[in-house]
Amino acid sequence: MKLINSLFLTTTLLLSCLANATTFSVEDAYIRATPPHTQNTAAFMHINNNSDKSLKLVAASSDIAERVELHSHTMSDGMMKMRQVDDIAINANAYTELRPGSFHVMFFDLKAPLAEGTTIKLKLYFDNGDEIIVDAPVKKITMQTKIKHNH
Numbered sequence: 001m002k003l004i005n006s007l008f009l010t011t012t013l014l015l016s017c018l019a020n021a022t023t024f025s026v027e028d029a030y031i032r033a034t035p036p037h038t039q040n041t042a043a044f045m046h047i048n049n050n051s052d053k054s055l056k057l058v059a060a061s062s063d064i065a066e067r068v069e070l071h072s073h074t075m076s077d078g079m080m081k082m083r084q085v086d087d088i089a090i091n092a093n094a095y096t097e098l099r100p101g102s103f104h105v106m107f108f109d110l111k112a113p114l115a116e117g118t119t120i121k122l123k124l125y126f127d128n129g130d131e132i133i134v135d136a137p138v139k140k141i142t143m144q145t146k147i148k149h150n151h
């Protein structure tokens with residue numbers, strides 16, 4: 001019985017390790033190039049939750065900025081306003097889109113301007129303890145790209 005128990009435990013641990021490795025995947029990540037005299041910017045991406053449990057993105061960090069927050073856009077008094085949120089939910093076997101006008105990762109007080117063509121590293125933290133590092137290319141966002149993303 002003892003042997004069976006420890007075997008079971010080993011298998012469970014092994015399986016949860018394997019599951020962790022592929023729980024989240026990120027696609028189409030990018031960060032907005034900073035216009036002159038701007039010290040804040042935002043990053044966008046698709047975050048896939050490949051597990052059977054609904055999970056949450058709870059924080060983000062990066063060396064490029066003094067402060068990194070999770071944000072959302074909401075309509076308030078007929079105006080689009082962005083505000084900080086505690087987390088961003090990603091449903092089981094689904095994805096959440098971070099895009100202009102909606103959820104985004106917000107960067108305050110950039111240490112240096114972001115030039116198009118470079119790539120930044122961004123770390124994401126999830127409520128199940130997972131942490132992943134995302135490479136986000138720096139892109140200029142024009143109205144065209146905004147419209148494309150709002151389809």
Ligand SMILES: [Cu+2]
Pocket residue numbers: 042071072082083104105106
């Ligand atoms: Cu924001």
